[in-house]
Amino acid sequence: MDRLRPDSSVAPDGIATEGSHHIVLPIPVLRSMMAVFVTNPSAAITSDLGISRLGNGRTEWLVRPSSTTRYAVSRSLPSHRRLLWSYRSERETTRFPPSSNAFPAGVAAALVLAETASGLSLHGYMQSARAQWQPVSAVRLIGAGFHTSATKWPSVIAQALGLDATTSRWSRTAGALGGNDILERIRYVKGVIVGAGRTGSLLASAVARLGLPLDLVDSDVIELHNLGEMEAVGESDIGRFKAEALACTLTRLTPSEIVAVNRPILDPDAIARIKACDLMACCVDNDAARLAAGILATLYHKPLCDIGSGIFLAGRNQRQDFPGGERTMGTDIRLLLPADGCLLCHGGLADFDGALARLANARAPEDDPDGWRQQRSGSLRSLNQMATGLALQMIQDLVAARLAESTWVRIEITPSGRAAVSYPQVSREPSCPLCALSGLGDEGLAWLPGLAASNVHL
Amino acid sequence: MALEPLESQASQLLLDDGGNAGSDYQSFLSHLWRQTQQAVKTPPAKRPDPPTPDPGELVTHTRYRYD
Numbered sequence: 001m002d003r004l005r006p007d008s009s010v011a012p013d014g015i016a017t018e019g020s021h022h023i024v025l026p027i028p029v030l031r032s033m034m035a036v037f038v039t040n041p042s043a044a045i046t047s048d049l050g051i052s053r054l055g056n057g058r059t060e061w062l063v064r065p066s067s068t069t070r071y072a073v074s075r076s077l078p079s080h081r082r083l084l085w086s087y088r089s090e091r092e093t094t095r096f097p098p099s100s101n102a103f104p105a106g107v108a109a110a111l112v113l114a115e116t117a118s119g120l121s122l123h124g125y126m127q128s129a130r131a132q133w134q135p136v137s138a139v140r141l142i143g144a145g146f147h148t149s150a151t152k153w154p155s156v157i158a159q160a161l162g163l164d165a166t167t168s169r170w171s172r173t174a175g176a177l178g179g180n181d182i183l184e185r186i187r188y189v190k191g192v193i194v195g196a197g198r199t200g201s202l203l204a205s206a207v208a209r210l211g212l213p214l215d216l217v218d219s220d221v222i223e224l225h226n227l228g229e230m231e232a233v234g235e236s237d238i239g240r241f242k243a244e245a246l247a248c249t250l251t252r253l254t255p256s257e258i259v260a261v262n263r264p265i266l267d268p269d270a271i272a273r274i275k276a277c278d279l280m281a282c283c284v285d286n287d288a289a290r291l292a293a294g295i296l297a298t299l300y301h302k303p304l305c306d307i308g309s310g311i312f313l314a315g316r317n318q319r320q321d322f323p324g325g326e327r328t329m330g331t332d333i334r335l336l337l338p339a340d341g342c343l344l345c346h347g348g349l350a351d352f353d354g355a356l357a358r359l360a361n362a363r364a365p366e367d368d369p370d371g372w373r374q375q376r377s378g379s380l381r382s383l384n385q386m387a388t389g390l391a392l393q394m395i396q397d398l399v400a401a402r403l404a405e406s407t408w409v410r411i412e413i414t415p416s417g418r419a420a421v422s423y424p425q426v427s428r429e430p431s432c433p434l435c436a437l438s439g440l441g442d443e444g445l446a447w448l449p450g451l452a453a454s455n456v457h458l
Numbered sequence: 459m460a461l462e463p464l465e466s467q468a469s470q471l472l473l474d475d476g477g478n479a480g481s482d483y484q485s486f487l488s489h490l491w492r493q494t495q496q497a498v499k500t501p502p503a504k505r506p507d508p509p510t511p512d513p514g515e516l517v518t519h520t521r522y523r524y525d
Contacts, residue, residue, distance in 0.1 A: 027490070034494040119488035147483045198525040229525075285524045310522040332520045347520035379525050401486070410521075427518045 019057025021136045022150075023083070023109060023124040024301050026339035026439075027143035027404075029065050030122075037087040037113060049081040049109060050441030052275050052300050060275075061109055061126070061136075062301050062439035065339045083109040090115045111139070122149065142301050143337050145401035146185055146278060173210070182400045187211045189399060192277040194218070194265050194293050196242040198379050199307055200283035201231035203388040204246055207281075207395075208256035215273045216243035217261045229381045265292050271445070274302065279395065281305040283388075287349040288358035294336075294343030298437050299444045301338040305395060307387050308332050308350070313377040329380075330412035331387040335394045340406040342435050345428040347408055386411055386419075 029047065036043050050062035063083055084107045110125045110133060124136040138150030168174075174183040189212055193200050196218035208214055222230070222237045222245055230242075232253070237245040243260035251258050263270045265284075274280060280302045282293040290306060297304035309331040334346050349355050372378075390409060397403035410422045437444045 031490065031494060034491055035498050038495050038498040113491075115491075119484050120491040121484055122487055141483075141486070145486055147486045149483055283525070287523055290523065308520060308523040308525075310524045328521075330522055332522045334520075347518070350520050350523040376524055384525055425518050 019059060021126050022058075022060045022138045022140055023063065023111065023136050024052075024060045024140050024142060024439075025063045025111070026065070026301055026337070027141055028337075028339040029063050030141065032066065033085050033111075034113070037085075041087050041089060043085075043087070045085040046082040046107065047085065048439075049083050050299070050439040050443065051081070052441040054276050055272070060300075060441075062441050063111075064439035065435075080106050081108040082106045083111060086110065086112050088112060088114040090117060109136070124149070142303065143340070144398060144404035146189060146399055170210070177396060177400060182396075183210075186396060186399045189278045190276070191215070191279045191281065192217060192274050193281045193283060194270075194274075194289065195283035195285070196220075196246050197226065197283065197285065198229040198381070199309060199384045199388060200281075201233065201242070201246050202381070202384055203281055203283055203307070203391060204258075205231045205250060205254075206388060206392050208250040208254040208258060211255045213257045214250075215259045215261055215277065216247055217263065217265055217270045217273065218243040219262055219264045219267075229379050229384065265289055265296070271296065275300055277302060279303050279305070281307070281391065281395075283307050286358075287351045287355035291343070291349060291352070291355040291359060294434065295437065296445075297336065298338070298342050298434050299440050301439050303338065303398065304334075304336045304343070305391050306332075306334045306336065306343060307391055309379075309383050309387050311377050311380060311383065327415045328412075329383060330410060331383060332408065332410050333387055333391050333394065334408045335391070335398060335403070335406060337398075337406045339438055341426065341428050342432060342438070344434045345432055346406055346426050347424060383413070 033045060033047075036045055047066060048064040050064055052060040052062060054060065061081075061083070108127050112123045112125070114121045114123060122139055124139040125133040126136055128134045138148050140146075140148045140150075170183055174180050177183055177186070187210060191207055191212050192215045193204050193207070194217045196204060196216045197220065200216070200218065204214060204216060218241065220242050222233055222240055222242050224235075224238060226242070227233065227235065227238075231246075232249040233242070233245050241260065241262035243262050247258040247260035250256060259273070261267075261270050261273055265271075265274075274296050280293060280297050282290055282304060284290055284293070290308070293304060293306065296302070311329045312327070314326050332347060334343070336343060336346055343349070344352075390411065394403055394407060394409070406426075408424055408426060410424055412420050412422070414420060
């Protein structure tokens with residue numbers, strides 16, 4: 001786990017020295033702090049900070065939800081870094097950053113909400129090695145809109161991408177999304193897709209055609225039985241890594257910059273890619289990998305789009321949880337936003353105990369080519385296309401700030417062939433053990449028993 | 459501090475600003491601030507309890523996990 005060692009930009013006590021520093025702030029956390037300042041503008045509030053070291057001097061400081069503090073303390077987690085919040089009204093002449101002699105113990109960063117004639121602004125600062133405040137490279141709001149203090153989207157990004165929506169290949173897409181600025185924001189999002197098989201390849205193809213930079217994580221190789229439903233691979237790809245074959249084809253067909261990570265999700269290379277992304281999608285076919293994706297998304301404040309599908313024909317498999325009816329066929333699509341409920345809060349896992357056991361024991365999957373027949377009846381590209389189409393729409397609406405909260409959608413096709421879309425009930429527990437890890441970053445990864453050391457093939 | 463859940467008004471942000479301000483960091487922050495002020499200072503009237511779902515219809519767990 002060399003990538004998780006502290007880099008030179010952060011001293012062991014968490015004080016910033018040099019390099020690029022981002023403060024990563026989930027919108028629900030910002031909202032809760034705004035609510036405090038509305039009633040008490042002079043309140044002195046602090047949040048816990050997690051840390052994600054990305055290498056090359058890049059560091060993300062993860063602002064943790066206040067509800068996680070009690071759990072963290074009770075578990076004696078090592079994090080002791082804190083972020084100081086303050087509010088400046090338009091009438092106040094006090095300059096920010098705050099005075100350097102007003103450092104509460106353990107405070108490594110500050111966020112200042114400042115009301116000006118042109119509206120509200122939010123400024124982030126880190127402590128330098130000489131006990132001075134220095135501006136961070138960016139404050140990034142995680143959630144609807146993917147807003148950041150660092151970029152003026154229309155001018156900078158449009159120039160960088162050479163984008164002219166009136167003549168470019170995306171003119172229709174930009175028009176349908178509501179404008180060039182939304183398209184540009186989407187193209188700026190760096191995505192990671194975990195699982196590059198039947199569903200993952202369809203999602204990867206759709207995403208790559210929008211031009212997003214994309215990493216594909218999958219350690220499986222292509223077999224003959226994959227060719228019937230996978231996207232963008234052929235017979236000549238049999239025996240190649242799924243991620244690699246898919247990346248090669250999509251790089252040729254689309255303008256997207258695609259990197260193949262032919263490793264399991266808990267491999268250090270895969271974790272490093274996930275830490276550096278803006279958005280994760282999980283398209284795996286087992287709940288152990290799904291749980292691992294959910295844990296990483298929670299630790300590092302990554303929005304997660306999780307897709308699972310299944311088709312069960314009566315008498316054709318041994319599953320006992322689909323009684324009656326001649327066919328059960330559907331898909332669960334969950335878009336989970338940091339600090340707004342986790343994978344366990346929004347539907348959990350179909351096989352949570354099995355997933356946990358596999359992660360804890362680092363047990364390899366069953367190597368049984370016919371095992372799938374006992375779990376399900378098969379796979380249909382039509383169902384997976386529905387799932388990935390809706391998932392991409394949800395991602396687009398998230399970036400466009402139309403979708404602003406965690407959302408779980410289920411599509412089911414009845415035995416008589418009618419589609420039914422539902423939004424299942426969400427059952428959130430205040431003591432959710434996964435939510436308690438929100439924003440813990442590298443320390444949480446190291447703390448989870450067996451996880452960092454796990455070599456399980458997922 | 460117990461707060462009423464804030465309504466999702468992100469799409470309104472786009473409409474409020476002629477479809478361009480959705481891309482703007484400060485506009486987004488200002489909108490969020492106004493929204494929070496409104497929610498805290500003028501709590502919404504208590505909503506009627508949602509209809510009790512039929513237990514047979516209540517779905518709280520995922521079913522599908524493949525592909």
